[in-house]
Amino acid sequence: MQNWVEKQALIAPDHLAVTDGSQRLTFSQLLTDTQQINGQLTQAGFAPQKAVALLANNSFEAYRIAMALLASGRPIVWLNKRLQSTELLRQIQNSQSGGVIVEDALWRDDLANQAVSFSDLLNLPAQSLALQSEFDPNGTASIMFTSGTTGRPKGVVQTFNNHFSSAVSSMLNLGMTPTDEWLCAVPIFHISGFSILMRGLIYGMTVRLVPRFEAKMVHTILVNEPITTLSVVPFMLKKLLAQQVTTGEPYNSKFRVMLLGGGPIDLATLNQSQKAGIAVVQSYGMTETASQVVALSNQDAPAHIGSVGKPLFLTQIRLTDDQGEILLKTPALSPATIGQRTTTTARVMTPDGWYQTGDIGHFDAAGFLYVDGRVDDMIISGGENIFPDEVEAAYQAFAGLQEISVVGEKSPDWGMVPVAFIVADSSVTAEALTMYGRRKLAHYKVPKRFIKVTELPKNASGKVQRAKLRAQLAINP
Amino acid sequence: MQNWVEKQALIAPDHLAVTDGSQRLTFSQLLTDTQQINGQLTQAGFAPQKAVALLANNSFEAYRIAMALLASGRPIVWLNKRLQSTELLRQIQNSQSGGVIVEDALWRDDLANQAVSFSDLLNLPAQSLALQSEFDPNGTASIMFTSGTTGRPKGVVQTFNNHFSSAVSSMLNLGMTPTDEWLCAVPIFHISGFSILMRGLIYGMTVRLVPRFEAKMVHTILVNEPITTLSVVPFMLKKLLAQQVTTGEPYNSKFRVMLLGGGPIDLATLNQSQKAGIAVVQSYGMTETASQVVALSNQDAPAHIGSVGKPLFLTQIRLTDDQGEILLKTPALSPATIGQRTTTTARVMTPDGWYQTGDIGHFDAAGFLYVDGRVDDMIISGGENIFPDEVEAAYQAFAGLQEISVVGEKSPDWGMVPVAFIVADSSVTAEALTMYGRRKLAHYKVPKRFIKVTELPKNASGKVQRAKLRAQLAINP
CATH class of the missing domain: 3.40.50.980 (Rossmann fold)
Structure with a gap:
């Protein structure tokens, strides 16, 4: 090449x-x-x-x-x-x-x-x-250390062919025109940002750099410059929508789509985007696949809220029978990692060549994928699967509760039970939390204990490190 | 896959x-x-x-x-x-x-x-x-027998990956939007047509079939249906331009581009297309590369008349030092042919992996490629290269001359000399043709003899078979 x-x-x-x-x-x-x-x-x-x-x-x-x-x-x-x-x-x-x-x-x-x-x-x-x-298509173009929430970061090797396959997948999904211009307001040291630079080089497309995401500045650029595409995470989308509501200024006439990573959006945000005439394509991907491998179009989103979409043209996805772990094949898949801990190596590839993402998911009847949580985070209690994300989401609106993180704790009766670490006002009681949970969730999903802490342990990306919480429980039950 | x-x-x-x-x-x-x-x-x-x-x-x-x-x-x-x-x-x-x-x-x-x-x-x-x-990316998707002008047709094996690479190359060049619709008025048993069906399948794009090229019908479809793209050869383009001049009807608002194969267009036709607001992308490709590998944009065309453009993103081109034969590398290159004659096999690949197209070409200073003729057709006379196409083109406007085909004949003095086979009115004389040629061409390029025939031998695609004319000269000089 x-x-x-x-x-x-x-x-x-x-x-x-x-x-x-x-x-x-x-x-x-x-x-x-x-x-x-x-x-x-x-x-x-x-x-x-x-x-x-x-x-x-x-x-x-x-x-x-x-x-x-x-x-x-x-x-x-x-x-x-x-x-x-x-x-x-x-x-x-x-x-x-x-x-x-x-x-x-x-x-x-x-x-x-x-x-x-x-x-x-x-x-x-x-x-x-x-x-x-x-x-060399199989030569190393880049190495990124994933800011995992468990263990030591591993260096993901990304080849030229990985980046090319990813850029082609994205183009087959979003389309591409010779006047495209992609605004990069996400970090270029993450795959979300670096993949924009690579698309620029592969498509022959203009990359518009901004030093950091600042809603007012990015909004002004989207209004005044011929930007067609922008990569965002949910909080950026919300801030930009707020800017649009405040100013009432439409984006430039060439603007086509926001590519959203980092988790699906809620119905209210989706409705607001549609009202503002902003097409949002949701996606699922990882450093190991050099960017998105699954995407959900604007048109399909309302009927499949919470889904990350369908596997892109070059991606194949299947789920394991037991846990529903998401397995995938794509030419964008990194061939190797460096500095990987032996404890996690065994879980990377199946014998027949599927990459084990460590994510758990399910498909709906129309073939749309939903990501339910991490294999490591799943709590199996009395034979039932509990996803911490679902439990935490149920407590989003609880007054006086700032943060919550749910992990599993060993139980002689149930195998495991859910336990919550919380950052909350002093007025918040375990009784109130339990009562509230029972109205919102199946009873086995309601945390058995609520442990008050002053802050939750987080990694460099701001994600809660549930592994540290689990370790804490193991040491000091 | x-x-x-x-x-x-x-x-x-x-x-x-x-x-x-x-x-x-x-x-x-x-x-x-x-x-x-x-x-x-x-x-x-x-x-x-x-x-x-x-x-x-x-x-x-x-x-x-x-x-x-x-x-x-x-x-x-x-x-x-x-x-x-x-x-x-x-x-x-x-x-x-x-x-x-x-x-x-x-x-x-x-x-x-x-x-x-x-x-x-x-x-x-x-x-x-x-x-x-x-x-299987390397599995055979299709086999096409090339209607070569020399020898027995050979079956060109096209893999799934060949078609995919070709479709991606085309997309990187022309762009692609989710509402694209490609009209197929070229034969689906040729790569020009079949590649449209493959793009449809790879892009998830609508293919609009017509039974055959009929200018009025195709014009009407381009006006009334949401066609974005159309593949044409020069005569089709000219007929469609004539339809536009006659009717004055603009194409539908989504229409974007005509992809032209089968030789470059002249300045007059190009000007006419531009006047009509029709973007024409010229291209160069072959059955062996599953469609175009070089393309010339509408914007670049006026400054590079006669060029077929620049190598697409996945194509590399170089020329041999001696003859200027066009060599190429592309993942769209067919890995094999079947039923190939031993006499031509030797010329397919260089030891370092370049495909020998059998075409002769040159680059201009800006890197645009021009195709000058076939290696087999080139006449080396007294150390000078003569391309039959150039000589034939010089006689285009000669009154009373219907057809002309130029080939080389052995000469003790010059190695080879050009000789013309012509279909012409009885009034046309060799003297007049020689005089005319000397005004238009360097003297060594003017045919030494003009042999009148009732018709020229042609293959199934209507191309003159110069090999047969050379054989005739060898038998009966």
């Missing part, structure tokens, strides 16, 4: 590759730029073919350096800026990176002896160096 | 798969229909996994049977209805087909002992039979 940067410079030289609103690069300029940065990377001592870690914001410079790493044959190891330096150092080591390039604004002295800053790199003498002429 | 018919029935059940203007099938109905025809194919004695030849028009029934063959795991051997039965019988045998299914209107008694007619097949008792659940 020809180097994608060189390819787009050949077939779409004058098309805008990227803009952050002030700076701009066409694909032809991107080629020249990546050749120059390749020279600077070499001067800075980054060996060809060796992975390089990147600690970056959604900046124009981060885009330029990421493209130069890809196009020069150096796999990108995406670091999550929310992690501690000790964790980042471990990831740099596990991925055998030849060092780390750090955005000036994110500079950390405790990484310094492995690191070069963006400005130090880009201020090296300009010296153009030829790129790698071909991309 | 999941069976594409089953996949679309799952993800786009209510989307229209095909219509001929009166009959219609959604993807869900197509699934039921192909399951039923699978039952009928089995009753008719067609073994699973064995190829089946198809002799068909662009009919609704031909589409249904073709889809049933594909979806039931039986490779389709597409027969060209313009060929003689002896030739077809040889193709059926070479492809090891388990028989031939013949459209009623094309029935031939001399094929009868291997054949079943469409109506006999479709009148067998309805008996639904499960399809093949997966498509």
